[in-house]
Amino acid sequence: xxxxxxxxxxxxxxxxxxxxxxxxxxxxxxxxxxxxxxxxxxxxxxxxxxxxxxxxxxxxxxxxxxxxxxxxxxxxxxxxxxxxxxxxxxxxxx
Amino acid sequence: xxxxxxxxxxxxxxxxxxxxxxxxxxxxxxxxxxxxxxxxxxxxxxxxxxxxxxxxxxxxxxxxxxxxxxxxxxxxxxxxxxxxxxxxxxxxxxxxxxxxxxxxxxxxxxxxxxxxxxxxxxxxxxxxxxxxxxxxxxxxxxxxxxxxx
Numbered sequence: 001x002x003x004x005x006x007x008x009x010x011x012x013x014x015x016x017x018x019x020x021x022x023x024x025x026x027x028x029x030x031x032x033x034x035x036x037x038x039x040x041x042x043x044x045x046x047x048x049x050x051x052x053x054x055x056x057x058x059x060x061x062x063x064x065x066x067x068x069x070x071x072x073x074x075x076x077x078x079x080x081x082x083x084x085x086x087x088x089x090x091x092x093x094x
Numbered sequence: 095x096x097x098x099x100x101x102x103x104x105x106x107x108x109x110x111x112x113x114x115x116x117x118x119x120x121x122x123x124x125x126x127x128x129x130x131x132x133x134x135x136x137x138x139x140x141x142x143x144x145x146x147x148x149x150x151x152x153x154x155x156x157x158x159x160x161x162x163x164x165x166x167x168x169x170x171x172x173x174x175x176x177x178x179x180x181x182x183x184x185x186x187x188x189x190x191x192x193x194x195x196x197x198x199x200x201x202x203x204x205x206x207x208x209x210x211x212x213x214x215x216x217x218x219x220x221x222x223x224x225x226x227x228x229x230x231x232x233x234x235x236x237x238x239x240x241x242x243x
Contacts, residue, residue, distance in 0.1 A: 003101060003156075003157065003158065003159075004159055006101070006105070007101075007105070007153065007157065010105045010108055010109060013109060013112070014108050014109060014111075014112040014146070017112040017113065017115065017116050018112055018115060020116060020119070021112075021115045021116045021118070021119040021138075021142070022119075024116075024119035024120060024122070024123050025119050025122065025138075027123060028122050028123050028131075033199065034128065034193075034198055034199040035198070036128060036189060036192070036193045036198055036199065037128060037131065039189060040122075040128075040131060040132065040135050040186075040189060041122065041135075043135065043139070043182075043185060043186075043189075044118070044119075044122065044135050044138045044139060044142075047138075047139045047142075047143040047178055047182060048115055048138065048139075048142055048143050050143065050147075050174060050178070051111070051142070051143040051144075051146045051147045051150075051174075051178075052146075054146075054147050054150045054151075054167075054170065054171050054174060055108065055146065055150050057167060057170075058150060058153060058154050058157060058160070058167060061159065061160055061163070063163055063166050063167060063170070066167055066170045066171070067170055069147075069170070069174045070170070070173060070174055070177065073174055073177050073178055073181060074177070074181070076181070076185065077181040077184070077185050079185075080184075080185030080186075080188050080189055081185070081188060083189065083192060084188040084189060084191065084192040087192040087193075087196040087198065088191075088192055088195060088196055
């Protein structure tokens with residue numbers, strides 16, 4: 001079996017499941033009872049989007065698409081830390 | 095031979111990670127409580143994001159249509175995987191501590207909460223603050239002042 005065909009089969013199977021998971025995360029991100037639930041769901045969405053962007057970068061043969069995943073992962077971490085500082089200390093300092 | 099083994103290992107990691115992700119999404123939607131939802135979310139970040147990224151790095155090492163770019167791609171993938179392994183537990187822990195100590199939302203019914211027993215009570219903290227409070231200045235500035243033109 002060709003390596004490209006095998007990877008395309010893997011990608012199609014993974015893309016369907018990832019899209020379904022994104023929709024479920026989005027439902028929790030929209031109707032979360034508290035702000036912490038929304039932050040948690042957006043956090044999961046960002047990490048999974050970073051993982052999916054690396055796989056898409058292999059499929060589209062572009063490095064620039066994959067290198068955005070580093071920024072996305074760090075952005076999710078920044079969101080957590082800023083929320084914690086805002087709730088516990090009431091201010092966000094740089 | 096060795097390249098096929100590496101490719102199959104990476105593909106299996108991607109597929110298992112996708113299934114982990116779906117399970118974590120269902121758990122995040124269905125669990126009744128914030129702390130239980132956090133359990134599902136950590137499954138989703140480590141099993142659903144770090145594992146497929148390492149698998150993608152293994153696939154990119156032996157994926158010949160990329161040409162010589164595949165080493166760059168594998169390096170990016172392993173970097174993202176190690177970043178997620180370090181970052182995701184730290185962020186989840188900080189969010190839980192913010193929710194617990196900031197008293198956000200409704201607390202679930204717990205049988206034993208030993209952290210609550212060890213913490214100082216709110217009335218004691220208020221007394222301490224009142225004892226060490228500085229006296230206000232004697233001369234207060236008037237609230238409304240007219241500027242001299």
